Amino acid sequence: MSSSDPESLLQRQAEAWWVRLHSGRATRADADAFRQWTSLSAAHAQAWREVMRVWSALDPLLAEEAARQVSRARPFSWPGLSGALRSPGRRAFLGGAVAASVAAGVLAIDPPLGLWPSVGELTADYRTATGEQRQVALGEDVSLRMNTQTLVNRIGAGANLRGVELLAGEAEIATAGNADFFVETGGGRLQARGARFNIRHTGPQVCVTCLDGRVLVSVGGQQRSVEAGRQVVFDRAGIQDVVRADVDNVSTWRTGVLSFDSTPLAEVIEEINRYRPGKVILRNEALGRTLVRMQLSLRSIDNALVMIRELYGAKVRSLPGGIVLLS
CATH class of the missing domain: 2.60.120.1440 (Jelly Rolls)
Incomplete structure (x- = not known):
């Protein structure tokens, strides 16, 4: 589907609304504008329902990542928090009560999947x-x-x-x-x-x-x-x-090129995630041990995912917010 198709445009708009409304920075004016956007047509409403479906499928993964980060950050390992994140009724920390309690702590310092800036990013002299x-x-x-x-x-x-x-x-x-x-x-x-x-x-x-x-x-x-x-x-x-x-x-990063020679795919993915917005998540440990040889231009970093799919047989699933699942 061409990115200029009306359906594709509505999908991107719906994804942008999801990220905005669950970023913790949404205002009342944003909420009013969102309601107006969804009421423009049945196609707008359908695009929003589709984004909700995709993110709901991803939600357990986000909860798992949040719980992992909380467990490793001792100053913010509050009793019961990991259990709350796994609770079906409250695990959607992007917009629920858990988000409100955690946002001032570990998730503000180490945001899951890099979905929003950390406190350190916002306060550093240079970033x-x-x-x-x-x-x-x-x-x-x-x-x-x-x-x-x-x-x-x-x-x-x-x-x-x-x-x-x-x-x-x-x-x-x-x-x-x-x-x-x-x-x-x-x-x-x-x-x-x-x-x-x-x-x-x-x-x-x-x-x-x-x-x-x-x-x-x-x-x-x-x-x-x-x-x-x-x-x-x-x-x-x-x-x-x-x-x-x-x-x-x-010094290769200064030339705009990344080179890998017999490097485990799991390490390649970690390096790609440093340069690519969103998050590439490897869900196959055996695939992660595959030794990779490739050279990537930082200007077209997403081509790496195409190369990994074609050369190493990985299954690629793209989700909103730049999140990609490899299996």
Whole structure:
């Protein structure tokens, strides 16, 4: 069906209304406008019923994801919350009572399926949206290049800027001059002067790759000196040994291309989700272990799903909000 067909247009409008009304930001004016939209014709009403049907089928998956996130976030693991999310009468947390109670806690910090911005995204000094890359000049001697889904706060201000805190994501930082520049991230502290380095903090571990110069990495009293062409991985528990880096692979995101060579499909999907709005959900563990070789352009990231379907026999089901199920 062509995207210009009236039926397709109504479906997209209905999907947009669903996301808006269940985002937690809808106003009374939105509700009035929605009621007016559904009453325009029988086709409008039917488009809305179809979107409701699709999202209702997806609802258990959303409840499962919300319960998983609540269980791993100790400060917000309130008694009975997971059970409430699984309750048939209240599991639709996108618009029900559970949403109201959780929105101020874990789901605001770590939104399920990335369906709305987190508190961190809204309050960070610098941030990039999904698929966005951004260059920031932090002064005459420091430049910051941010990859997709990256959150950065300043440490100090103006002439007193001493460094940044990388809350999440990936960034390349270049420093010049004689002053030390500091980066705090994932429980560690980086110190550099006249260096260029890449930091990736997309999970519990942080990977620091030195591209030029030298970076001193400190974690819990341990230190590693990382020279050009070398990298080190650390988490809050400690720091690993410095190893040789695949510099070309580390820097591919700056060229707009992702390359995979004998990479498990589950890891490929995780990387695709960093650059693609919505969420690709892999529902087949055996398929996730399939080794993948492919090269993807970030400008046409959705082509990856077509390639996965054609090359590896995956079944692809598209749902509203950019959610895709692979099985």
